[in-house]
Amino acid sequence: MSKLVLKNIGKSYGAFDAVKDFSLELQKGEFVSLLGPSGCGKTTTLRMIAGFMPPTAGTIELDGQVISSPAGVVPPENRRMSMIFQSYAIWPNMTVGQNVGFGLEVRKVSRAETERRVDKILEVVQMRGLKDRYPSELSGGQQQRVALARAIVVEPEILLLDEPLSNLDANLREEMRFEIRRLHDEFKITTVYVTHDQSEAMVTSDRIVVMNKGRMEQVDAPHVLYGKPRSRFVAGFIGRTNFVESDGATYSLRPQAIGLSAAKPAMHGVEADVVDRAYLGEYWDYQVKPLGETKPLRVSTAPTTIFELGQRVWLEIDPAAMVRVE
Numbered sequence: 001m002s003k004l005v006l007k008n009i010g011k012s013y014g015a016f017d018a019v020k021d022f023s024l025e026l027q028k029g030e031f032v033s034l035l036g037p038s039g040c041g042k043t044t045t046l047r048m049i050a051g052f053m054p055p056t057a058g059t060i061e062l063d064g065q066v067i068s069s070p071a072g073v074v075p076p077e078n079r080r081m082s083m084i085f086q087s088y089a090i091w092p093n094m095t096v097g098q099n100v101g102f103g104l105e106v107r108k109v110s111r112a113e114t115e116r117r118v119d120k121i122l123e124v125v126q127m128r129g130l131k132d133r134y135p136s137e138l139s140g141g142q143q144q145r146v147a148l149a150r151a152i153v154v155e156p157e158i159l160l161l162d163e164p165l166s167n168l169d170a171n172l173r174e175e176m177r178f179e180i181r182r183l184h185d186e187f188k189i190t191t192v193y194v195t196h197d198q199s200e201a202m203v204t205s206d207r208i209v210v211m212n213k214g215r216m217e218q219v220d221a222p223h224v225l226y227g228k229p230r231s232r233f234v235a236g237f238i239g240r241t242n243f244v245e246s247d248g249a250t251y252s253l254r255p256q257a258i259g260l261s262a263a264k265p266a267m268h269g270v271e272a273d274v275v276d277r278a279y280l281g282e283y284w285d286y287q288v289k290p291l292g293e294t295k296p297l298r299v300s301t302a303p304t305t306i307f308e309l310g311q312r313v314w315l316e317i318d319p320a321a322m323v324r325v326e
C-alpha cells in the first residue's frame with residue numbers, strides 16, 4: 001500500500017486554479033520533490049498535505065485513510081507529520097537543545113527519553129557541541145540544522161520541507177543538499193520537498209514532480225527527467241537545452257550532446273560559426289550559428305577545447321541525442 005496518496009487534488013480561489021488535478025502516490029520511505037517556478041502551486045500543495053488547508057477537489061490518503069477532502073480535514077496536530085515552512089523559524093528564546101526537545105515535551109515523552117533522543121539527533125546533524133547556544137549565536141546553516149533536527153526528532157510519518165535552504169548562501173546550500181539526503185538515508189522518513197532549484201531537487205530526490213501553473217508536467221527520477229523530458233517546459237527547466245525544429249516537430253538537444261571540432265567530422269557534420277562564448281571554469285559555453293540559420297545553438301565543451309570568436313567550426317550531432325518534446 002502506498003504511504004501517501006493524492007488523488008486529483010485541486011485548490012481554487014474563485015476562478016483561479018492554484019493547483020489543479022494533481023495526483024501522486026508516495027511509497028514508504030520515498031523522497032519526492034515538487035519543483036517549479038514561483039507561483040506554480042508548490043506551497044499550496046504542501047499545505048494541503050500538511051492539513052493547513054482543505055482541498056477544493058480530490059482527496060489525500062495516509063496509510064489508506066482519507067485525511068483530506070473538500071468535506072473536511074484531519075488537523076495538522078493529528079497527522080504525525082513534521083513541516084518546515086518556507087520562512088522557517090526556530091524559537092529565539094530557546095537554546096538549541098530546548099528547540100529540538102520541544103516537540104517531544106509537547107508529546108509528553110519522559111524527560112530522560114527526550115534527553116536521549118535530542119542528544120542523538122544533535123549528534124547526527126553535527127550540532128552536539130552547540131546544544132546550549134541560542135539561535136542568535138548560530139550561523140544560518142547551523143540554524144537550518146536545528147530546524148531539521150527539530151522536525152525529525154519526533155519521528156514523523158511524513159516530513160514536509162518548503163524551500164528549507166532558501167535563506168542560505170550558495171556554498172552552504174550545496175553542502176546542505178547532501179546533508180538532507182544523508183539524513184534521509186539514515187531515517188528513511190517519507191518526504192515531500194519543495195524547491196524551485198533543480199540541482200537541489202536532483203541531489204535529494206528519488207523522484208521529482210515538475211509543476212507548471214498549478215499542474216503536474218512530469219514525474220520521474222532525476223536522470224529520466226533530464227534525459228527524456230516530455231515537454232518543452234520540462235526540458236528547459238531541468239538543465240540547459242536547445243530547441244530544434246525539424247519536420248514540424250520540436251526536439252530538445254542538450255549543449256553537451258553536440259560535438260564541436262575544427263575539422264569536418266566523418267558523419268552528420270554541420271558547418272557553423274562561433275558567434276559568442278563564455279568561459280565558466282568547468283566548461284566553455286559556446287554559441288554557434290549553423291550556416292544559413294538565424295538562431296544560434298548552445299554548445300558546451302571541455303575547458304581545454306578553445307575556439308575563437310568568428311571561427312568556422314563543425315558541429316557533430318548524434319540524431320539519438322535529439323529528444324522529441326511536446
Ligand SMILES: Nc1ncnc2c1ncn2[C@@H]1O[C@H](COP(=O)(O)OP(=O)(O)OP(=O)(O)O)[C@@H](O)[C@H]1O
Pocket residue numbers: 013016018036037038039040041042043044045086196
Ligand atoms: N489566498 C489566496 N488567494 C488567491 N490566490 C492565492 C492565494 N494564495 C496563493 N494564491 C496564488 O496561488 C498560486 C500558488 O501559490 P503558491 O504559494 O503555492 O506558489 P509556490 O509555487 O509555492 O511559489 P514560490 O516558489 O514563490 O513560493 C500563486 O499564483 C498565488 O498567487
Ligand SMILES: [Mg+2]
Pocket residue numbers: 042043044086
Ligand atoms: Mg512557496
